[in-house]
Every structure is written in structure tokens, then in C-alpha cells.
Amino acid sequence: MTPQHSDRVRRSFSRSFDSYHAAADQQVWVADRLVTALRDAGAPTQFHRAFEFGCGTGHLTRALTEAYGFDQLTLNDLTPDARATAKAHGASFLPGDVETLAWPAGMELVASASTIQWLNDPMRVLRAAAEELAPGGWLAVSGFGPDQYRELAQLGSKAAAPGLCAVEALAEAVSEHLEVMAMGEARRLQLFPTPVDVLRHLRRTGVNARAQGAWSKSRLARFSTDYIRAFGTEEGVPLTYHPVWIVARKRG
Numbered sequence: 131m132t133p134q135h136s137d138r139v140r141r142s143f144s145r146s147f148d149s150y151h152a153a154a155d156q157q158v159w160v161a162d163r164l165v166t167a168l169r170d171a172g173a174p175t176q177f178h179r180a181f182e183f184g185c186g187t188g189h190l191t192r193a194l195t196e197a198y199g200f201d202q203l204t205l206n207d208l209t210p211d212a213r214a215t216a217k218a219h220g221a222s223f224l225p226g227d228v229e230t231l232a233w234p235a236g237m238e239l240v241a242s243a244s245t246i247q248w249l250n251d252p253m254r255v256l257r258a259a260a261e262e263l264a265p266g267g268w269l270a271v272s273g274f275g276p277d278q279y280r281e282l283a284q285l286g287s288k289a290a291a292p293g294l295c296a297v298e299a300l301a302e303a304v305s306e307h308l309e310v311m312a313m314g315e316a317r318r319l320q321l322f323p324t325p326v327d328v329l330r331h332l333r334r335t336g337v338n339a340r341a342q343g344a345w346s347k348s349r350l351a352r353f354s355t356d357y358i359r360a361f362g363t364e365e366g367v368p369l370t371y372h373p374v375w376i377v378a379r380k381r382g
């Protein structure tokens with residue numbers, strides 16, 4: 131990740147750190163889905179050493195620690211605010227950019243939810259994780275696919291994260307070292323009363339790191355009209371979430 135890009139992402143998530151937790155319904159769903167996939171794939175209930183990157187306010191951390199025991203859990207995030215998440219779960223905290231950080235090797239589990247889409251080269255991070263896992267170790271990672279926020283993309287917004295990837299690309303990135311145990315994707319529509327509520331939701335969940343430019347009154351009015359014309363329903367306006375996830379195991 132370039133320093134400018136990681137600075138922008140860090141500032142954006144720091145700004146929304148307090149509002150993120152309650153607003154992130156979709157990320158809660160994905161975190162639970164990922165842990166269910168890990169369990170269904172037959173992962174052990176206790177891990178000696180585990181690493182989660184992009185822990186944020188801890189939606190995945192909560193789901194993981196409810197389902198599994200950890201002797202040593204290390205959490206990472208770009209924003210130092212996430213140290214509170216580590217403290218709340220009795221984990222160690224390793225701050226910084228996961229794309230440049232030397233993270234602990236020989237983990238039995240590397241996990242991450244809703245973070246890789248912010249990386250410049252998510253596949254490189256997945257390949258590194260696959261290489262560094264302990265033999266028999268598990269990888270459980272979710273990101274977002276190309277249909278993420280498709281309404282915004284269609285209206286010409288730059289809000290989309292840089293690292294959207296198809297679920298097949300996740301599998302491909304790890305297939306040299308890992309056996310893919312499960313993978314999946316979903317297209318989930320969240321409804322909002324108005325397009326302005328969509329923007330508010332994005333701000334609360336930190337997804338404004340790339341939405342450049344000021345929102346003048348006329349720009350906002352045009353955005354609202356275009357959004358309603360293209361996607362409006364009687365129940366409100368939709369925003370598409372396209373979570374993708376993979377669970378894989380290192381050959382022993």
C-alpha cells in the first residue's frame with residue numbers, strides 16, 4: 131500500500147471508528163458466515179497461535195473468540211484505535227499496514243474479514259499468509275466482490291475500494307500451498323430511505339476514503355435524483371453488498 135493510500139484509509143477508519151460498530155450490519159453477517167464456514171470445514175476448536183488482520187472494532191474477533199479457544203491471539207489494524215479491540219479480547223496488538231508489516235510466522239490460523247478490499251495487492255497478502263501458515267494451519271478470509279456498491283459505481287462514484295476481487299481469485303491466490311475447503315459469495319441488498327442515507331451509512335462505516343471531492347448542494351441533488359431514477363423502489367433505495375469468502379487449509 132502506498133503511504134498516501136494507507137494514510138487516507140487509516141484516517142477514514144479512525145474518523146468512523148466509533149460509529150462503525152453499530153452501522154456495520156453487513157460486516158457482522160460476513161464475520162459470522164466466515165466463522166460458520168470455518169467450523170463446517172472441520173477446523174479444530176482450539177488454536178495455539180492465531181493472527182487476525184484488519185480487526186477494526188472486532189466483529190470477526192468476537193465471532194472467532196466465541197467459537198474458538200486461543201492460546202495466543204494477535205490482532206492487527208492500520209488504525210491504532212483498534213488496540214481497544216485487542217484489549218477487550220485479551221489479545222496482543224500489532225499496529226500497522228499488513229501489506230508491509232512483518233507479521234508473526236508459523237500461525238495455525240490467519241483470519242480477516244472485510245479488509246482485503248482496502249489493500250493495493252490483496253493477492254500478495256493472501257499468498258504470503260498461505261506460505262507462512264504452519265503445516266495443517268487454516269486460513270479464513272473474506273473480502274468483497276466486483277458487484278460491491280454497484281449502484282455507486284454505475285453513477286460514477288469513486289467510493290469503491292481498490293481491491294475488490296472475485297471469489298475464484300481468492301482460491302487461485304492460495305492454491306499453491308493450501309487446499310480450499312470452502313468458498314462462497316452472496317449479493318445482499320440493504321435498503322435506505324433516501325440516497326442521502328446511503329452516503330451517511332458509508333461515512334459511518336468508514337467507506338469514504340476514496341470518495342474525493344466536496345458534496346455541493348447541487349451535486350448532492352443530482353446524485354439523489356440519479357440514484358432514485360436508476361434504482362428507486364417503493365421501499366427505498368438499495369445498496370448492494372457482495373461479500374466473498376474462503377476457508378483453506380495448509381497441506382500438512
Ligand SMILES: C[S@@+](CC[C@H](N)C(=O)[O-])C[C@H]1O[C@@H](n2cnc3c(N)ncnc32)[C@H](O)[C@@H]1O
Pocket residue numbers: 131136139140143144154157158161183184185186187188189190206207208209212226227228229242243244245248249
Ligand atoms: C471494514 S473494516 C472491518 C473490520 C473488522 N474486521 C470487521 O469485520 O468488522 C476494515 C478494517 O481494515 C483496516 N485496514 C484497512 N487497510 C489496512 C491495512 N493495510 N492494514 C491493516 N488494516 C487495514 C481498517 O482500519 C478497518 O479497521
